[in-house]
Amino acid sequence: MxxxxxxxxxxxxxxxxxxxxxxxxxxxxxxxxxxxxxxxxxxxxxxxxxxxxxxxxxxxxxxxxxxxxxxxxxxxxxxxxxxxxxxxxxxxxxxxxxxxxxxxxxxxxxxxxxxxxxxxxxxxxxxxxxxxxxxxxxxxxxxxxxxxxxxxxxxxxxxxxxxxxxxxxxxxxxxxxxxxxxxxxxxxxxxxxxxxxxxxxxxxAEKGIAWLKFKITGTQCHASIPQKGNNALRAGAHLIVALDELQTIFNDEDPIFIPPTSTFEPTKKEANVPNVNTIPGEDIFFLDCRILPSVSIDRVTAEIRKISDRIAAKFNVAVELSFEQRDDAAxxxxxxxxxxxxxxxxxxxxxxxxxxxxxxxxxxxxxxxxxxxxxxxxxxxxxxxxxxxxxxxxxxxxxxxxxxxxxxxxxx
Ligand SMILES: [Zn+2]
Structure with missing residues (x-):
């Protein structure tokens, strides 16, 4: 009543x-x-x-x-x-x-x-x-x-x-x-x-957020003599593709989320050289990670470090990683x-x-x-x-x- x-x-x-x-x-x-x-x-x-x-x-x-x-x-x-x-x-x-x-x-x-x-x-x-x-x-x-x-x-x-x-x-x-x-x-x-x-x-529930900045440093030179430099853009592009491995490594699912998995998306890309005939010595891009509460951001960044080191060795560049934002999931x-x-x-x-x-x-x-x-x-x-x-x-x-x-x- x-x-x-x-x-x-x-x-x-x-x-x-x-x-x-x-x-x-x-x-x-x-x-x-x-x-x-x-x-x-x-x-x-x-x-x-x-x-x-x-x-x-x-x-x-x-x-x-x-x-x-x-x-x-x-x-x-x-x-x-x-x-x-x-x-x-x-x-x-x-x-x-x-x-x-x-x-x-x-x-x-x-x-x-x-x-x-x-x-x-x-x-x-x-x-x-x-x-x-x-x-x-x-x-x-x-x-x-x-x-x-x-x-x-x-x-x-x-x-x-x-x-x-x-x-x-x-x-x-x-x-x-x-x-x-x-x-x-x-x-x-x-x-x-x-x-x-x-x-x-x-x-x-909400996923954790990690926005990572990747700075790739190679060696700049004229595009006609690529053997004298190290192309940071090519290394960065290979790294972006290699980071797709994260989807397989962190494939846990939680059905209350849409999508049910952690996600790892390359997003922003900074401008490198202003002209076409220069091999870029530096390249910067960002990865937006949305991570299930059951996965720690530290584990994710450890895997990202491993992948980055592999690409860095293969292309003879340096890869510097930093957090643009980090919010661990509650x-x-x-x-x-x-x-x-x-x-x-x-x-x-x-x-x-x-x-x-x-x-x-x-x-x-x-x-x-x-x-x-x-x-x-x-x-x-x-x-x-x-x-x-x-x-x-x-x-x-x-x-x-x-x-x-x-x-x-x-x-x-
Ligand atoms: Zn409000």
Whole structure:
């Protein structure tokens, strides 16, 4: 009965959703990393606005964790926790969303002002409406429905709004984890900051990322007398082909990922000599590796070193290897973890579909939590228009996502 009341209440929140989105969109919250305008007070303004909003709507337990950053006018970046007490407080359902947005980009590609909400039927347009207001607003609406229907959830429902997600999280979740880690083993953690149009993908894992730079050094000379030099481009080309051996060496498969294997792709190639009749003495290219969590990046680079040494000896060149970027994979959230089972059940109850755990190519904020052994999922029903022009979110998706969150909070 309580469940039914709460879900029904959320069904009636269309107006509340557009009102809150309108207010959030009008407070551009850009990280000072994009440093250009005084808009960089935005995160603080957005945090302060939300605190007032939540107090006005009956939230009584709000904590803020301020991360010092002297690049912003107030000197700190906000992180906010709003908690609705449940029947048991040793066990919390977390909804973590971020306050910051990315710049709108080329304004001529927008059909409306990115900082003024436009509503067209079920669809809202504006910078941030999806990334990450969709998750933020869904969390707020789930909690408001509990408060307004005077319903005590089975466990605490806590909303965590963090700064700096788009620029590395040093002043956001990383700061929170380091200074005032609020998470306990056994908590259920949802990061509604990614998803699929039908809501069936529950992200539980990501691959590690290694971007490697290869610098091949031979000897430059005139192309008519190649015997006097060592062609770095030819050696580099042979090396690129030889690196395909990595696919065979590291052929483990994990079916939750698409594709299910580690991948090793040569990508960027730097210019070498400017003219056709010179044998290049130097050549530089890059390899983008996406590596399954079960494989260590050190093992991969050891194999790459071996292959490079072989080619270097054969062509009498030097091959220098360096990391352009390295992010070791966080341990995956087990597919049978309580948070995965609970959200899959709630998605089925609310949306009537079978959701499945999936892995992605790399780079979500959930990794910071998984590294601390905190199982968490990234999920939402969304079209993924984030970061583009005309970013949009559906009111019906926010209502549905809020119902999934409320369902998770209420289920025993
Ligand atoms: Zn985001």
């Amino acid at each position: 309580e469940m039914k009341n709460v879900l029904q209440k959320i069904d009636g929140y269309s107006e509340e959703i557009t009102t809150l989105q309108r207010e959030l969109v009008a407070i551009p919250a850009l990280s000072p990393t994009y440093d250009e305008k005084p808009e960089h007070t935005g995160e603080a303004k957005k945090g302060a606005f939300l605190k007032t909003y939540l107090e006005r709507h009956g939230f009584t337990d709000i904590t803020s964790i301020e991360a010092p950053d002297d690049r912003v006018p107030g000197g700190t970046r906000p992180n906010l926790i709003a908690r609705v007490r449940g029947a048991r407080s040793d066990h919390t359902l977390w909804v973590m969303a971020h306050l910051d947005i990315v710049p709108p980009g080329d304004l001529s590609k927008w059909n409306s002002d990115p900082y003024a909400l436009k509503v067209d039927g079920d669809v809202m347009y504006g910078r941030g409406v999806e990334d990450n207001h969709q998750g933020l607003v869904a969390g707020v609406m789930a909690a408001r429905a509990l408060i307004e229907s005077k319903t005590t959830p089975a466990r605490d429902l806590a909303l965590l709004f963090v700064s700096d997600e788009e620029c590395g999280s040093d002043y956001g979740i990383s700061y929170v984890l380091e200074h005032q880690n609020p998470f306990k083993q056994g908590d259920l953690i949802l990061v509604p900051d990614g998803g699929s149009p039908d809501g069936s993908e529950v992200e539980v 341990p995956a959230t087990p597919v049978d973890a309580p948070v995965v089972r609970r959200i899959t059940h709630s998605i089925k109850e609310v949306y009537g579909i079978e959701a499945k755990p999936i892995g992605v190519g790399g780079g979500t904020v959930a990794a910071a939590l998984r590294r601390l052994d905190l199982p968490c999922v990234v999920w939402s029903k969304m079209d993924e228009t984030m970061h583009g022009p005309n970013e949009c979110a559906k009111i019906s998706n926010i209502i549905g996502d809020a119902k999934v969150i409320a369902h998770m909070a209420l289920s025993e």
